[in-house]
Amino acid sequence: MIKLIGTGVWIVLITLGSVYFSLKMASAPKVDTAAAEREAALEFVSGYTTTVPVIGEGGVNGYLLTRLAYKANKDLAAKQTVPLPQMITDELYTLLVGKKMIDVATVGSFDVDAFRGIVKEGLNRRFGAEVIAEVYVEQIDYITTASVQDPAPKRGQTLIKGEVPAGQPAEKSGGH
The missing domain is CATH 3.30.479.30 (Band 7 domain)
Structure with missing residues (x-):
């Protein structure tokens, strides 16, 4: 039973970590405001x-x-x-x-x-x-x-x- 709970906790941690990493990497790219102002x-x-x-x-x-x-x-x-x-x-x-x-x-x-x-x-x-x-x-x-x-x-x-x-x-x- 403890192995089953440990495995469930491990899967939850891996899932949460991958979701966090995916959201962090998928954030909007940084805009170079200086270049945008020069172009404008x-x-x-x-x-x-x-x-x-x-x-x-x-x-x-x-x-x-x-x-x-x-x-x-x-x-x-x-x-x-x-x-x-x-x-x-x-x-x-x-x-x-x-x-x-x-x-x-x-x-x-x-x-x-x-x-x-x-x-x-x-x-x-x-x-x-x-x-x-x-x-x-x-x-x-x-x-x-x-x-x-x-x-x-x-x-x-x-x-x-x-x-x-x-x-x-x-x-x-x-x-x-």
């Missing part, structure tokens, strides 16, 4: 299509059409004296014309992640604060001057076709 402070800024001339020997060889999107800090972006789209366009001209980040002759050598990082770094340096959190490449196209003068098919090429994260607003109308 960001807004999605859809970029305009920017046309940048590709200057080579003898003049303009073609045009890079770029469309980038950004996640920016709402408060810091609102404090800027120069509007965000104009500053972004200027930085793209600096990178793509001044520093020649994209070599159209060797498309395969273009590093998209490095380009995003350099755009983000350059914009934040010019703003004097961490305004831009992320840069998204929607598309970069190259159109030759010959295709502009004689628009036959297959004269231009898409260099990069990116995707903006799901759930983001559509592109704003207008262009530069």
